[in-house]
Amino acid sequence: MACKTWLHSFSFVPILHRRSSTLPAMSHLLTRSSQSGRLFSSSANRPSPPRPPPTTPVHAQAKRGFSSKNDDVAVATPEDVRFEAPLKIVEYPDPILRAKNKRIDSFDDNLQKLVHEMFDVMYKTDGIGLSAPQVGINVQLMVFNPVGERGEGEEIVLVNPRVYKYSKKMVLFNEGCLSFPGIYADVVRPETVKIDARDIKGARFTVSLSDLPARVFQHEFDHLQGILFFDRMSDEVLDSIRTELQALEKKYEEKTGLASPERIETRQRKKAAAGFGKS
Template identity: 30%
Template sequence: MSKRTHTQNGTARPIRLLGDPVLRTECDPVRTFDASLERLVDDMFVTMYEEDGAGVAANQVGVSLRAFVYDCKDDKGRRHVGHVINPTLVVADGEMLVEPEGCLSVPGLHFDTPRHAHAVVEGVDVKGKPLRVEGTGYFARCLQHECGHLGGGVYIDVLSGDARREAMRAIRALDR
């Protein structure tokens, strides 16, 4: 059974991989809310579903704008599907959970990554209407992960010590 519920419209775009400068550049705020923004969001959903991801940030498809989409479950098994334009991570608190995390831009690798058990993101939808998204468990992890992308980060940036060294070795091994 496919996860796809959001749209049949849109076109899958290539995922940018670690090393592409767009992933390491802070994204610009969305200022124009029009049909091209709606197309971008539709394309991001199609890309996320085709790549079997839980979320995709705009810069992962080569667009340096502050936007992401998501489709994942929280710690109670409730499914959350949506998008956020111009998101701000306003709360990241609760227990620090260290669990395996991966990223479509760093394919095939998963590392134990510390994330807060609770997160709140505020932003707007494609029409500019304010929204607030609150998540726990895996969904909180997803919200923190996608907001990190929009600031020019990738999940390996939050690793430290042995976990970071292991991740960097694995990434270098992929480049050979």
């Protein structure tokens, strides 16, 4: 996620489980400081919210053997990955958040610089996860650190991630998103997910995620598919943040002088999207 969350005293024990050894560490690419980062909210430290109805829309259905190939996605050019620092968070309803994101095939110094800058803006905006489209770059790249503190935990870089399989067990959790400042609401997602991806040097690996890392990954992966976290909310939950979403639409119009590219008041309910947005 370019997600936010209240971690408070969230108990986070295994961060990642990998087929062999540990996930590739990327901390050597980054400077260290004491900036803090937050993404999601642990239900252990707040009153339990009412559970959504059994028909919560846009549930991901458990599916085995989901393709890890990405051959149907356009390849990013050097121009697609070019950026100017400092990066800025793209807020809803900017159409960048709904655009298609290209596959990365060039694992060069510019990609390393982009990763560095993404971690920097993530920490500075109190995030624990961030996807490239959230900083205006439509490529398949995400970074996250479930601990949310620079110099603590493990900084993870996933390039061209794909989903292998995910659990039937679904978990309710209070999510936030850097592209939706100040907005938090409950989202139901699979408890565990198995993925494959490439690291910052282009090496492919497979990893199984659970608990908070699985939640962060799914939120950020949705961004790479052009899916926003309110797309996965029940009608009841969505109604609770409708006013805030309308305020962001108005803010966009006042800032750009353009009509909002989407409006929550006229939004059609999206059907369940198998494979995290892949039909």
